[in-house]
Amino acid sequence: xxxxxxxxxxxxxxxxxxxxxxxxxxxxxxxxxxxxxxxxxxxxxxxxxxxxxxxxxxxxxxxxxxxxxxxxxxxxxxxxxxxxxxxxxxxxxxxxxxxxxxxxxxxxxxxxxxxxxxxxxxxxxxxxxxxxxxxxxxxxxxxxxxxxxxxxxxxxxxxxxxxxxxxxxxxxxxxxxxxxxxxxxxxxxxxxxxxxxxxxxxxxxxxxxxxxxxxxxxxxxxxxxxxxxxxxxxxxxxxxxxxxxxxxxxxxxxxxxxxxxxxxxxxxxxxxxxxxxxxxxxx
Amino acid sequence: xxxxxxxxxxxxxxxxxxxxxxxxxxxxxxxxxxxxxxxxxxxxxxxxxxxxxxxxxxxxxxxxxxxxxxxxxxxxxxxxxxxxxxxxxxxxxxxxxxxxxxxxxxxxxxxxxxxxxxxxxxxxxxxxxxxxxxxxxxxxxxxxxxxxxxxxxxxxxxxxxxxxxxxxxxxxxxxxxxxxxxxxxxxxxxxxxxxxxxxxxxxxxxxxxxxxxxxxxxxxxxxxxxxxxxxxxxxxxxxxxxxxxxxxxxxxxxxxxxxxxxxxxxxxxxxxxxxxxxxxxxxxxxxxxxxxxxxxxxxxxxxxxxxxxxxxxxxxxxxxxxxxxxx
Numbered sequence: 001x002x003x004x005x006x007x008x009x010x011x012x013x014x015x016x017x018x019x020x021x022x023x024x025x026x027x028x029x030x031x032x033x034x035x036x037x038x039x040x041x042x043x044x045x046x047x048x049x050x051x052x053x054x055x056x057x058x059x060x061x062x063x064x065x066x067x068x069x070x071x072x073x074x075x076x077x078x079x080x081x082x083x084x085x086x087x088x089x090x091x092x093x094x095x096x097x098x099x100x101x102x103x104x105x106x107x108x109x110x111x112x113x114x115x116x117x118x119x120x121x122x123x124x125x126x127x128x129x130x131x132x133x134x135x136x137x138x139x140x141x142x143x144x145x146x147x148x149x150x151x152x153x154x155x156x157x158x159x160x161x162x163x164x165x166x167x168x169x170x171x172x173x174x175x176x177x178x179x180x181x182x183x184x185x186x187x188x189x190x191x192x193x194x195x196x197x198x199x200x201x202x203x204x205x206x207x208x209x210x211x212x213x214x215x216x217x218x219x220x221x222x223x224x225x226x227x228x229x230x231x232x233x234x235x236x237x238x239x240x241x242x243x244x245x246x247x248x249x250x251x252x253x254x255x256x257x258x259x260x261x262x263x264x265x266x267x268x269x270x271x272x273x274x275x276x277x278x279x280x281x282x283x
Numbered sequence: 284x285x286x287x288x289x290x291x292x293x294x295x296x297x298x299x300x301x302x303x304x305x306x307x308x309x310x311x312x313x314x315x316x317x318x319x320x321x322x323x324x325x326x327x328x329x330x331x332x333x334x335x336x337x338x339x340x341x342x343x344x345x346x347x348x349x350x351x352x353x354x355x356x357x358x359x360x361x362x363x364x365x366x367x368x369x370x371x372x373x374x375x376x377x378x379x380x381x382x383x384x385x386x387x388x389x390x391x392x393x394x395x396x397x398x399x400x401x402x403x404x405x406x407x408x409x410x411x412x413x414x415x416x417x418x419x420x421x422x423x424x425x426x427x428x429x430x431x432x433x434x435x436x437x438x439x440x441x442x443x444x445x446x447x448x449x450x451x452x453x454x455x456x457x458x459x460x461x462x463x464x465x466x467x468x469x470x471x472x473x474x475x476x477x478x479x480x481x482x483x484x485x486x487x488x489x490x491x492x493x494x495x496x497x498x499x500x501x502x503x504x505x506x507x508x509x510x511x512x513x514x515x516x517x518x519x520x521x522x523x524x525x526x527x528x529x530x531x532x533x534x535x536x537x538x539x540x541x542x543x544x545x546x547x548x549x550x551x552x553x554x555x556x557x558x559x560x561x562x563x564x565x566x567x568x569x570x571x572x573x574x575x576x577x578x579x580x581x582x583x584x585x586x587x588x589x590x591x592x593x594x595x596x597x598x599x600x601x602x603x604x605x606x607x608x609x610x
Contacts, residue, residue, distance in 0.1 A: 079343035182463030186358045189351045189469065193343070193397075200343055201401035204408025211407070215400055222393065226358070233362035259396070266403035272415035279518055280334045280413070 026064055030149055033061035037156040038113055044163045045107035048247045055160045056220040062153035062195040063216040068146035082196020086188055089154025092119030097171045109169040116155045123151030161187045164227050167236050177234055194219045211265045218258035224251025288561050290453035298442050299545035305438035307537030309479035312431035314524045316340025316398055319480045328508030329414040335511035336417055336520050338424040341401040349476035350469050352390040356440045357468025360386030379444055387437045394432045395425050439475055443467035483536030486524050546585050554578025
């Protein structure tokens with residue numbers, strides 16, 4: 001499945017506290033994050049922290065899809081893939097919100113998943129176009145699936161963030177609280193960075209999936225802090241100010257734990273960590 | 284001329300000046316962390332055996348990363364403004380004096396977090412090329428990066444604030460920008476990053492790396508990593524590069540961005556003035572079309588003048604310094 005890093009993974013003895021193997025496989029990750037994310041998106045009445053957990057899983061999935069798409073050797077193009085995923089996400093979220101009112105039961109919005117499915121289909125089609133012999137014929141392994149997952153993860157992430165900020169998924173509430181206030185810019189750019197930055201920051205021949213994912217979780221923690229601040233500012237949550245505060249605390253804990261873990265993993269796994277030193281002289 | 288119009292032009296000049304400062308520091312920040320300027324060289328250097336003491340700040344491209352800092356600063360400043368402004372009715376600027384620096388500080392922290400993760404991550408991913416993580420490089424560059432980013436983000440957030448309140452500041456609230464502060468920060472962040480990324484990269488290329496070659500061309504790619512190794516005295520780090528770029532590259536970048544903002548705002552303002560659109564906005568009638576037409580004609584004139592000036596300048600340079608060998 002994986003080509004070079006798989007060998008490295010086995011060589012590396014998993015040091016205590018540095019392995020982060022939940023869930024181990026890309027397919028399992030996609031299934032778990034997709035199902036949990038979709039369920040949390042539908043139930044908009046949940047407290048923000050639970051939506052934050054869903055967001056974390058979905059962004060981890062999105063990062064995995066970016067990694068899958070760019071793993072064949074894309075260098076400077078990695079950020080573009082993350083932005084592409086978020087672009088899919090914004091379009092899909094708008095589509096889902098437009099049909100959200102159909103089949104609504106109280107605080108349940110099952111129809112928003114139409115946007116997720118349509119974006120998955122669009123991603124699949126664009127992947128087929130990019131890979132197909134008759135069209136662009138890029139022949140990147142497993143590009144179709146990666147593009148499909150990218151669209152779905154991006155859409156779920158934007159929908160979850162809208163649901164965190166507004167407490168519902170009705171089109172008018174989202175337009176008033178997210179679009180008109182300009183917070184959509186915050187959602188867009190941080191979604192991009194949660195998906196593109198981990199793989200972009202860990203790019204190189206000795207990249208390891210577990211380490212990259214620690215970075216993704218760390219950025220999701222930062223997003224939770226910012227969303228908590230925005231929630232307190234907007235004051236839209238049905239649970240009052242406590243919802244925003246709990247979101248900030250949750251995000252801060254996640255950030256501290258995973259930032260430490262990531263930096264420690266990097267310092268342990270790199271060639272050498274030295275206080276200072278002169279560069280190696282070339283012969 | 285009515286005082287509102289004079290004030291509008293004055294604020295436009297303030298915005299152009301802030302844009303100049305912002306883009307100067309943006310270029311220096313990218314030099315300090317090798318984000319765009321010698322980033323591909325830093326990335327490749329270890330792979331061709333040139334182990335270096337450079338900071339590898341790979342936070343995507345400059346437009347996106349600057350958009351991120353400016354959006355963060357704009358969002359937090361906007362949230363604080365919403366809380367503070369009702370406390371000081373009639374003197375809203377007091378709220379801005381407090382809110383903007385706090386927002387920018389938060390953005391700077393986020394910048395430093397992302398810088399640290401990208402440096403450590405990329406160096407750890409180059410294990411097989413024997414590139415170590417030098418802790419003094421990591422700690423010693425984070426604060427300069429944060430300081431330069433603070434200046435950029437601060438100026439951009441100020442521009443966004445002035446723009447979203449320009450009508451109130453000059454006495455006619457109808458002229459306020461329709462976009463909210465975070466969205467303006469996003470647009471300006473993308474712009475400042477794009478200009479900083481494309482202009483003023485004097486560090487690698489003709490000006491420094493290949494000074495012994497005419498017009499700096501013609502060396503094999505494998506030698507490009509050498510740019511990361513030794514400075515005029517001792518081992519090179521990015522603090523040397525920022526000092527070098529400050530002399531010419533960074534002010535050049537700042538001037539590019541400042542001039543773009545100045546010409547762009549000036550032509551639209553003059554167009555609005557000539558079209559009878561200022562100081563009070565009339566309903567959208569034929570006057571609006573006239574304002575747009577005047578603005579576009581002025582813009583075309585500016586572009587033509589710049590093109591002619593550029594042509595004359597390049598001709599003069601070619602005559603003075605000989606033909607370009609690379610052609």
